[in-house]
Amino acid sequence: MAVSQTMSTVVAVQPHVDLAVRGARVLSDPSAALRSDAVVLIEGSKVVDVVDAAEGWDAARTIEVDDGFITPGLVNAHTHLGLSFARTLTHRGGQPIYDVFWPLETHLRVEDVEAFSALAAAESLLSGVTTVLDHYIHAERAERVTNALGLRAFLGETVMTAAGPFGAESLDRSLSHVAAKRAPDALGRALVAPHAVDTNDDRTLETMRALSESSHVPLHLHLAQSSRERAVVAERVGCSSVEYARRLGLLERPSVLAHCSYLDPGDVDILASGSGAVIAYCPTVQAMDGMVQPASTIERLGGCVAIGTDSTPNERYSVLHEAAVAVLGQRQAGLDWTPRQSLRAATTALADTLEIDGLGTLRPGSPADLVIWEGAAPHMAIADDPVIAAVMAPPRVHTTIVAGNPVVSDGVLCNASIDEICSVSADAKRSLFERAGLS
Numbered sequence: 137m138a139v140s141q142t143m144s145t146v147v148a149v150q151p152h153v154d155l156a157v158r159g160a161r162v163l164s165d166p167s168a169a170l171r172s173d174a175v176v177l178i179e180g181s182k183v184v185d186v187v188d189a190a191e192g193w194d195a196a197r198t199i200e201v202d203d204g205f206i207t208p209g210l211v212n213a214h215t216h217l218g219l220s221f222a223r224t225l226t227h228r229g230g231q232p233i234y235d236v237f238w239p240l241e242t243h244l245r246v247e248d249v250e251a252f253s254a255l256a257a258a259e260s261l262l263s264g265v266t267t268v269l270d271h272y273i274h275a276e277r278a279e280r281v282t283n284a285l286g287l288r289a290f291l292g293e294t295v296m297t298a299a300g301p302f303g304a305e306s307l308d309r310s311l312s313h314v315a316a317k318r319a320p321d322a323l324g325r326a327l328v329a330p331h332a333v334d335t336n337d338d339r340t341l342e343t344m345r346a347l348s349e350s351s352h353v354p355l356h357l358h359l360a361q362s363s364r365e366r367a368v369v370a371e372r373v374g375c376s377s378v379e380y381a382r383r384l385g386l387l388e389r390p391s392v393l394a395h396c397s398y399l400d401p402g403d404v405d406i407l408a409s410g411s412g413a414v415i416a417y418c419p420t421v422q423a424m425d426g427m428v429q430p431a432s433t434i435e436r437l438g439g440c441v442a443i444g445t446d447s448t449p450n451e452r453y454s455v456l457h458e459a460a461v462a463v464l465g466q467r468q469a470g471l472d473w474t475p476r477q478s479l480r481a482a483t484t485a486l487a488d489t490l491e492i493d494g495l496g497t498l499r500p501g502s503p504a505d506l507v508i509w510e511g512a513a514p515h516m517a518i519a520d521d522p523v524i525a526a527v528m529a530p531p532r533v534h535t536t537i538v539a540g541n542p543v544v545s546d547g548v549l550c551n552a553s554i555d556e557i558c559s560v561s562a563d564a565k566r567s568l569f570e571r572a573g574l575s
């Protein structure tokens with residue numbers, strides 16, 4: 137693959153911009169037609185335009201990848217960066233959340249969360265993810281590393297006041313996290329993040345709903361995630377988790393609802409009612425759990441579905457991998473779901489919830505978040521439809537750009553050493569497992 141980076145280039149037909157990114161093919165929107173030999177023009181943190189290369193351009197810097205396949209950056213609708221230590225553990229069987237994660241998490245240190253978050257943030261950028269919605273403890277440490285690596289991140293401090301390892305102090309940490317001042321266009325932003333409706337009491341859930349409303353910050357919670365949750369909620373209030381969340385007013389706010397797997401009759405209609413909630417579909421986790429969320433039906437009835445990796449068993453925080461699993465999962469359940477639909481769920485689905493105009497597209501005014509995939513891979517080179525090929529078998533990432541800044545170049549992180557990140561997180565994991573008595 138021929139690659140060149142120059143400080144200026146060609147004819148000054150277009151207005152002068154900070155950065156031009158040229159590839160053999162550009163997909164400016166998941167629903168758009170592919171363009172051949174086009175250039176994305178970027179000024180500051182925004183896209184100015186996408187033009188044919190033949191028109192010429194004038195930029196302070198140009199990144200050209202001759203075989204490059206350019207798409208908008210991917211958005212991970214639900215993840216736990218700090219849980220990257222738990223990879224592969226879900227394959228041990230049982231109920232990993234309760235049998236494995238919770239006991240381990242009582243031994244977590246603040247610095248561990250930073251180390252594990254750095255690894256997951258790095259993997260995100262290296263797999264073409266430019267925005268993550270995180271949900272974990274010590275969110276300020278995760279925010280520190282996502283800012284340092286250049287990853288756009290919406291971070292929620294996980295709150296569990298009724299069950300789980302984090303205790304009542306998690307509510308205080310969440311209130312402080314949301315109250316921290318951030319610039320409106322900061323890379324790191326806040327979410328209000330109750331863990332779930334079964335792991336918090338009614339009073340906490342009402343506090344978090346009110347906090348979301350008063351602070352104008354979206355909610356992010358697990359919903360209908362497990363059989364345990366279903367049983368606890370049925371015992372507590374005699375209805376499904378989705379109905380319980382509706383009664384609590386959690387679905388009336390801009391909110392991101394992870395999983396929605398264990399649904400009762402009527403729940404799909406509630407989720408599809410256009411209440412402002414977006415469902416974060418994490419298909420690999422659901423496959424491991426023997427479940428299939430009816431994402432296709434929810435969208436057909438008017439709801440909105442985004443794609444998340446969760447943490448494990450997606451072993452590398454790759455949203456495009458999840459997009460492929462979503463296609464397979466929906467089709468195996470007899471539902472229609474196309475690769476383009478997966479790509480839309482992995483890019484544009486959260487623009488309104490996060491209030492970022494053009495998120496997941498490359499149009500004038502969009503955030504300058506994009507990926508150059510290596511388009512010379514055999515399956516891409518001969519594909520009748522390269523978009524389908526890329527979704528179903530993600531090619532290698534050559535360049536990732538967030539807010540106009542290259543953060544991965546030629547497959548290498550720009551702002552940190554992946555070897556150092558791996559070394560620090562491996563040491564932290566070894567120490568954590570020793571403290572927890574695991575091998």
Ligand SMILES: [Zn+2]
Pocket residue numbers: 214215216358394446447
């Ligand atoms: Zn989760």
